Amino acid sequence: MVNMGGLCHHHHHTIFLSSTNNTPPIHHKRSKKPTTAFAHPHNHSRASSSSSLSRLSRALVDTVSSGSMQHAHSLFDKMSHSNTFHWNLMIRGYTDNGFFLHALNLYLTMRFQGVPADHFTYPFVLKACGGLLDFREGEKVHGSLFKMGLAEDLYVCNSLIGMYGKFGHIDSAVKVFEEMPLPDLVSWNSMVGAYLMVQQYFTSLKWFRTMLQAGICPNKFSLINALEACSHCFYNLWGREVHCYALKIGFESDVMIQTSLLDMYSKCRLLSYAERIFDSISSRNIVAWNAMIGAYALNGQPIQAFDSLENILKDDKLAVDNVTLINLLPSCAQLGAVLQGKTIHGLAIRKSFLPHPVLETALLDMYGEFGILKLAEVTFDQMMDKNLITWNAMIAAYVQNDWYRKALKLFEELLSGYLKPDTVTIASILPAYANLASLRECRQIHGYIMKLNFHLNTFVSNSIMYMYASCGDLALACRIFRGMACRDIISWNTIIMAYAIHGMGRMSIELFSEMKSRGIEPNDSTFVSLLSACSNSGLVNEGWAYYNSMKLDYGIEPKIEHYGCMLDLIGRTGNLDQALSFIEEMPLLPTARIWGSLLNASRNKGNIELAELAAERILSIKHDNTGCYILLSNMYAEAGRWEKVEHIKSIMKKKGLEKTLPCSTVETKFRLHRFTNKQRSHDESAMVYEILDIISRNMGHGKCIHSATKFKPSELARKKANSPENHSVRLAICFGLISTKLGDPVLVRKNTRICEDCHVAAKRISHISKREIIVGDPKVFHHFRDGYCSCGDYW
């Protein structure tokens, strides 16, 4: 016996095995049908081999089994059309070869011509309906079975279960199962499979267990199904038990079972177990290799995936297929290996694997992760056969690359078509709402999500939480978090980050303690949230403590994001030397975002030399981070170095990056009001300016960076229009003060960082008006109250 790596010596729970008590259950006997019961005059016996009809029959049988249906049809045309057997043969031929529509049409013609269908006919016909996903016709066929007296036939019922499983009509499948006289192994397997089809993995396992309890001995297909269910439940204990079962009933060297086991262990993130199974396979076919490549991709070992490809290519008996490439593409994305990715794309074309919806979606996905959205779009646009997953992948590609408007446009297009969004669609599109939508729109999409019943899904809830926090409603985000039935690590990371971006670092820390006390293990993203919280709230000592604890207590190596947070934290203290040496001592290559953080710190401290250094580095790195360029451009503008400003503008233009037109929005009960700098077109602008004047007078003339700079006369007019008194955020705040309920905070969102002057102004306004003013920029929310800001004047 092959020892499958000795993986299942111990199992504490015997969920599946307990009922069987070591004695293999008796295999349910297939009830052999009495041949006479359904015989009818059209059936010809094989005995009359001398007749020409029989010779033709023989020829038809041979032709159909050879798969050339065109030839078969011409033979069929020459024959008498009164023989049910011949019709069955033809229908089977079409079904087996995937010509489901032909099969169904032939059946309908058969009925039209009055030829009686029998218990052989229906399994083929039902399979064709299933293949076509034609549930109207499927139900009609089901209806006619009662009249034919075939509704209790074992094979027909099993086919019905299979068909309803394909439709996802699980209730109908259950009904057929419950009403059939004697379900057999196939019936049970079909039920387990039906639940797999609708992704109800837990229920599927429950059926498997019930089957064992009913004394049905599983065959290899039962185990393959059960393993698939286990692989989705992320609970390898059950998987190991099925593994033991496989050993017990002697399937340990069946390559299909082994491949299923490999996949199950891989999906349970037990890569070494998967490898041991793979090593124990004596004859590895391409499917096993593909599964192993998929396992390496899933478990973050892209190099190993490519090594496996080498091995496949070396072996003459193995041929790369489309699944090989599909499984390999995520590894290219992980490695950032654009060239290899494109090579695989080329290979797919050369090998005529395209068009292929799964492969094309995998390519789209990869290009999205590379950030090469043009190629992702081309792939999407060229696809003949787009399914929901394709749409989801394109939406996710846009969102991951911050192309939110495009994402929303595509989402709308999806809604107007025949495809219905699923939880993945929703979880993918919500970040776009988080970035662009008003609170009212957020509530609308939230309502829509509730109507679809998707709000119970943890992924979706997490995204809703993030959306509300990003749009300024932290309280609602918190309520959603508290109301969640099932919180995962992402839920905790999200709520910690929510308080972080609102400058309430103490709350983040409190939530982190709560999370630990509930026994939830933090991961690297938890620390990104936590360190952001410390940085945004100026909790310098706490930040360092968590940074050290992350490595020492949790064994998590800091990634570039963590270094970024720490750099913001150091920058806040104004110790620029420490900031610079922190970058120099980092084991990772600094990104534009890292230098941007130093640039920001230098600018805040007024250290032009260091700012210049950071700027040079930002420009020398290839990146598409619009924010970094804008930061740089603003800094030069403040210093009056217009030639540098123009230079950056030209770089951005060359890269196709658009400078976002600064704008601020404020929401009233009825609509969203949008302001740009020096905008006078708004209905209430006269009133707004009046308020602005009152406030300006009240404030005296605060610090104004621009006033200290000498402008060229030609630029003076432009600069004046752009002077801080006219900045959109002030217009929005003033409008908010006069158009929202007294006592409510004024919530303003803007697409660029608030300037120093406006920050001073907002503090004053909050003091004078005695109202809380919340200004959200792409990174943080400033909560202004009684003349103070939650950011501690560093952002």
Add this chain to the structure above:
DNA sequence: TTAGGGTTAG
């Protein structure tokens, strides 16, 4: 002549 088949995009 009849049912179920391992790897496949997020």
